[in-house]
Amino acid sequence: MTHSHSSAEPLNVGPRVARSIWTAVTVAAITTAILLIMLWPRGATESPGLVAAGSDPVTADVIDRSLVPCSYDPLLGCYTFTVVPQGGAFADESLVLDQPLETTISNGDSILVVVNRLDDGTVVVSFYDFERSTPMLLLLLLFVAVIVAFGGWRGLGALGGLAMSLLIIGAFALPALLAGSNSVAIALVTASVIAFVALFLAHGFNISTAVALISTLAALAVTGVLALLFVWSSNLTGLADESVGYLDVLGASIDPRGLLLAGILIGSLGVLDDVTVTQVSAVLELKSAAPHATTKELYQRGVRIGRDHISSTVNTLFLAYVGASLPLLLLFRQAGQTFGSVATQEIVAVEIVRALVGSIGLVSAVPISTYLAARIVSISDEATATPAIGSDT
Numbered sequence: 001m002t003h004s005h006s007s008a009e010p011l012n013v014g015p016r017v018a019r020s021i022w023t024a025v026t027v028a029a030i031t032t033a034i035l036l037i038m039l040w041p042r043g044a045t046e047s048p049g050l051v052a053a054g055s056d057p058v059t060a061d062v063i064d065r066s067l068v069p070c071s072y073d074p075l076l077g078c079y080t081f082t083v084v085p086q087g088g089a090f091a092d093e094s095l096v097l098d099q100p101l102e103t104t105i106s107n108g109d110s111i112l113v114v115v116n117r118l119d120d121g122t123v124v125v126s127f128y129d130f131e132r133s134t135p136m137l138l139l140l141l142l143f144v145a146v147i148v149a150f151g152g153w154r155g156l157g158a159l160g161g162l163a164m165s166l167l168i169i170g171a172f173a174l175p176a177l178l179a180g181s182n183s184v185a186i187a188l189v190t191a192s193v194i195a196f197v198a199l200f201l202a203h204g205f206n207i208s209t210a211v212a213l214i215s216t217l218a219a220l221a222v223t224g225v226l227a228l229l230f231v232w233s234s235n236l237t238g239l240a241d242e243s244v245g246y247l248d249v250l251g252a253s254i255d256p257r258g259l260l261l262a263g264i265l266i267g268s269l270g271v272l273d274d275v276t277v278t279q280v281s282a283v284l285e286l287k288s289a290a291p292h293a294t295t296k297e298l299y300q301r302g303v304r305i306g307r308d309h310i311s312s313t314v315n316t317l318f319l320a321y322v323g324a325s326l327p328l329l330l331l332f333r334q335a336g337q338t339f340g341s342v343a344t345q346e347i348v349a350v351e352i353v354r355a356l357v358g359s360i361g362l363v364s365a366v367p368i369s370t371y372l373a374a375r376i377v378s379i380s381d382e383a384t385a386t387p388a389i390g391s392d393t
Helices: 015-039 133-178 183-203 207-233 242-249 256-289 295-324 326-334 339-343 346-383
Strands: 058-069 077-085 095-100 110-117 123-130
Touching: 015 133, 015 183, 015 207, 015 346, 077 110, 095 110, 095 123, 133 183, 133 256, 183 207, 183 256, 207 256, 207 346, 256 295, 256 346, 295 326, 295 346
Parallel strands: none
Antiparallel strands: 058 077, 058 110, 077 095, 110 123
16 A cells, blocks of 8 residues: 655545545534534624724825924924825825924835814824835745745645635634624634635645644644633633724724634644644655554654654744743833733733643644544555555545
8 A cells, every 4th residue: 555755645545434534524614614604794894993084094205304393392303204195185295294303214215194184274194104015015925936936836725725814814704703703613613714725725635634634623622622711710801902902992892802712723723734734744654664553653653753843833832922022021021020920910921821722732733633644544554455445535
């Protein structure tokens, strides 16, 4: 019997094993589809933005800068910029923008401004943000080029999975959350849809990918149970993120604690599918190198490989959270607070729980995917000892 050396290639198994695997995948797909239809947001979920109607940010070019006394305090110095909006009611007009001395705006910058005309006819220009679309588009193109150059067709599949993941989040998850649906249910459905799309697009529609998918969903369930248990037992409210307060101001009826749980589930999915695909591939490589290895032997060797992967991935997870929280950690350090007092404050405790729960779910993915793959290849050998090997579905 010939086994694939990559999860992107079909794994040849007997018809009975193939039917069992695809039945499990089909049940999961149908369940996900039913829940997706039930939770799909219906009706308008848009809320008015913080920027008033008729004063949306527009792109403007900075063409001149001069140092003048501030309008609100002549004793202080301010910069006056001449900006030219590229759209809106004041397109191509030269307008004046006042900014304090510490501003980082320079001549030649492209910025976003909000322009309003007051009742007395005065035009007021306010700085909104820097215009970043050009460098971000260049970075996106570079990212796509690198992925395609090194990944080939699998790279294209991975990009397709990424695009579909963003589409699912934008078209379903965000509107459903704003509509007030159950956050945890939305997160589970979203993660399940993303797992189906991303795995099959990136690694092919075959038994190997199906095994990785089943393992991913099982590990995701473990992560969900742990997240629910420790978010509630730690009395995390989800209100530490100031964005939740903004949503409340905008009239969005969202459960902050449920939103926190949803973030943990969706955030853990990316590393879960990476681990499951890697472990399934490792087991297939081991079986190819040692055709007579038993399920136990394959499992033990596969787990040893998984330990190395887990140690580096868990470290990556924690470093990512620490990197994102550096300003906050510096603030607490400067205030002279101890590590214990800092760690138990919700704004930090949320990230600790997120990292620990995600890591435990990640670790659980190793034995789940390794055992499932080892058992399947062993059953296939037993089933095909005398008759011919059945082909992949």
